[in-house]
Amino acid sequence: MRGFKEPGFNDRVAAANSAKARALEMLKNKPKPSEAELAERAERQRAKEAAQAEKRAAAEAAREAEKDAKEEAEREAAEASAAAAEAARAAAEAARPKLPTAEEMKAARDARYAARKARKR
Numbered sequence: 001m002r003g004f005k006e007p008g009f010n011d012r013v014a015a016a017n018s019a020k021a022r023a024l025e026m027l028k029n030k031p032k033p034s035e036a037e038l039a040e041r042a043e044r045q046r047a048k049e050a051a052q053a054e055k056r057a058a059a060e061a062a063r064e065a066e067k068d069a070k071e072e073a074e075r076e077a078a079e080a081s082a083a084a085a086e087a088a089r090a091a092a093e094a095a096r097p098k099l100p101t102a103e104e105m106k107a108a109r110d111a112r113y114a115a116r117k118a119r120k121r
Contacts, residue, residue, distance in 0.1 A: 007015070033041075100108070
């Protein structure tokens with residue numbers, strides 16, 4: 001019994017060429033599609049592209065709606081934050097003791113002076 005002989009380079013090249021020739025022969029013998037079949041394929045492709053375009057448009061609309069909702073929520077949060085800050089400022093203003101102005105201090109001093117003068121008379 002003889003051992004297995006590995007194919008050499010020329011054997012592999014010949015096998016590849018014969019495989020290519022068989023594949024080309026099969027392609028040549030393949031029947032061409034009819035006009036109706038080509039039209040049907042084109043129609044299916046157009047329908048597929050239209051469905052994809054519709055899906056992309058719906059996804060874009062959803063993204064826009066989500067973006068608008070997010071912006072609205074951020075705007076409302078900013079307004080609430082500003083209102084809370086204003087309320088805190090007003091509360092701090094109300095809690096702080098009110099210092100008299102220079103005119104009020106002068107008026108009080110003048111009133112005390114007039115009262116002292118009135119007691120002496």
